[in-house]
Amino acid sequence: MRKRLALTALALATAVTAGLAAPATAARPDPVQQGLETLLRSAGAPGAPASVMDRNGNFRTCTAGEGDRDTHAKVPRDGQVRIGSVTKTFTAVVVLQLVGEGKIGLDAPVDTYLPDLVHGKGARKP
Numbered sequence: 198m199r200k201r202l203a204l205t206a207l208a209l210a211t212a213v214t215a216g217l218a219a220p221a222t223a224a225r226p227d228p229v230q231q232g233l234e235t236l237l238r239s240a241g242a243p244g245a246p247a248s249v250m251d252r253n254g255n256f257r258t259c260t261a262g263e264g265d266r267d268t269h270a271k272v273p274r275d276g277q278v279r280i281g282s283v284t285k286t287f288t289a290v291v292v293l294q295l296v297g298e299g300k301i302g303l304d305a306p307v308d309t310y311l312p313d314l315v316h317g318k319g320a321r322k323p
Contacts, residue, residue, distance in 0.1 A: 230259040237262045244272040 244262025260272035295301045
């Protein structure tokens with residue numbers, strides 16, 4: 198199940214990437230919407246939103262499935278999703294890739310790369 202979900206998520210990421218350059222038209226369905234619907238079917242999830250931003254900074258949001266299993270209401274386009282701890286793994290992978298490419302240093306303060314993000318006691322300035 199986890200492997201299938203991971204492969205489907207990869208397919209959605211591919212669709213999202215393709216969708217950045219190719220939004221839907223009357224003749225061609227939205228690849229992001231299609232990928233989201235495929236992900237839900239294969240994972241057995243009730244519903245989900247997906248937002249993408251194109252190279253010009255324009256956002257578009259797709260939704261699929263149900264946002265409420267009791268009322269069968271659709272997933273709201275402006276809904277919020279708690280992503281929890283799963284992002285730690287993705288963040289760690291990207292950080293280690295950037296370290297390997299020599300683009301960031303593990304010992305550098307966060308403020309070196311994200312100025313004014315972290316405030317309060319213990320926050321170091323570069």
